[in-house]
Amino acid sequence: MSNRIVILGGGAGGIVVANKLRKALPKHTEIVLVDKELDHIFYPSLLWLMVGEREANQIQKPLLSLEKKGINFLNALVQKIDFENRTVLTSKGDVTYDCLIIALGANTYPEKIPGFSEAAYNLYDLSGAERLREAISDFGGGRVVVLISSTPFKCPAAPYEAALILSSYFKQREKNVEIEVVTPEKLPMPTVGPEIGKKIVFLLQSNGIKFTPEHNVNSINPEKKEIEFQNGRKIFYDLLIGIPPHGLPPVLQDSPISGRNGWVKVDPRTLETDFENVYAIGDITEIPLPNGKFLPKAGVFAHFQAEVVAHNIAAKIKGESGIKEFEGKGYCFIELGDGRAGYASGNFYSEPEPTIKMRNPSMFWHWGKALFEKWWLWKWF
Ligand SMILES: Cc1cc2nc3c(=O)[nH]c(=O)nc-3n(C[C@H](O)[C@H](O)[C@H](O)COP(=O)(O)OP(=O)(O)OC[C@H]3O[C@@H](n4cnc5c(N)ncnc54)[C@H](O)[C@@H]3O)c2cc1C
Incomplete structure (x- = not known):
């Protein structure tokens, strides 16, 4: 099987699977x-x-450079996946596959909240973050x-990291700024339990940041600079x-691969989907945990x-035995903005609750995160 493996x-997820497969398979298997x-x-x-502290060109790499490793790159919009005929329809033509890995990530939909696009700086995309930098x-x-x-x-920690980093940024510039994080969550990072959530709240509050939980936004009025909540x-x-x-x-929303909750259902250990030789990884998946919550994105x-x-x-292609399983392990650096970071790690598949430990913030973890960034952009490109 598998003369052509297609990664969406x-x-x-996509660049790791492409690199690993290229290393493991002979040249005649097309990737x-x-x-x-x-x-x-x-x-x-x-x-x-x-x-x-970074420019856009320091945190990006051209996907075309994967070609020098023997990975073919097609710069196209995926428009449809025809699972029956094993074909991906793209803006640059159809691509057939023997094996498919879907790693299309989560999209953001600011337009779902009236007023969001006009009023808010979207921290979750590059152009939004660049505009935010000017505004700050x-x-x-x-x-x-x-x-x-x-x-x-x-990244359940990112909004909290943003608040902490901004608090430090404004303090250094002696600006009179009041920061508040407002969220539908009860506590930050709810999947890992209240102990870590309370530690994050403590970090916020000891930096003068207000934490307002259990607030679901209805709409935003850009003229009045007011957020209206469902309560x-x-x-x-x-x-x-x-x-x-x-x-x-x-492209995945009306696809037969999308599950009841609006994400892609997979085997939690092998990431196989209901379709033969089709795998889904990363943010598009929804993986239930023993505690009734879901694996974070x-x-x-x-x-x-x-x-x-x-x-x-x-x-499978080489006919070898010894299948690996995803064990639910993960880690996360939590930047504080003052040259220090915290570090949380553990196993999300543990029963009955994830077993996650949080290390005290230090310069060590901040440098760990900075080194990881350099390693990532070097390793896969
Ligand atoms: C501000 C911020 C901070 C974060 N910090 C951390 C962190 O510290 N630690 C951590 O673990 N995670 C962090 N994350 C989360 C992390 O970036 C994502 O979870 C991760 O990128 C998911 O990987 P993925 O492969 O599933 O999807 P993505 O990395 O989102 O990749 C999806 C790819 O699919 C492409 N695509 C989508 N639709 C189409 C289409 N129709 N046709 C063709 N291409 C398409 C996109 O262009 C994209 O390149 C952070 C995220 C943000 C926004």
């Missing part, structure tokens, strides 16, 4: 990676870009609100940073899932 998406964008972005660094440097002072519009969203409350802002609603990319999981899938596909 050149994000965190094609399709992405609508020309560049891979290392998303965690948007937080540093926001405060002027021009900001004279006042109320900054970081608004999480709905769950799930990518009737209104919150005023001078500068609004928004995490938009997330969902499957349009984070690059670390896309990465580890990609390694498992690449190993198993290569073993």
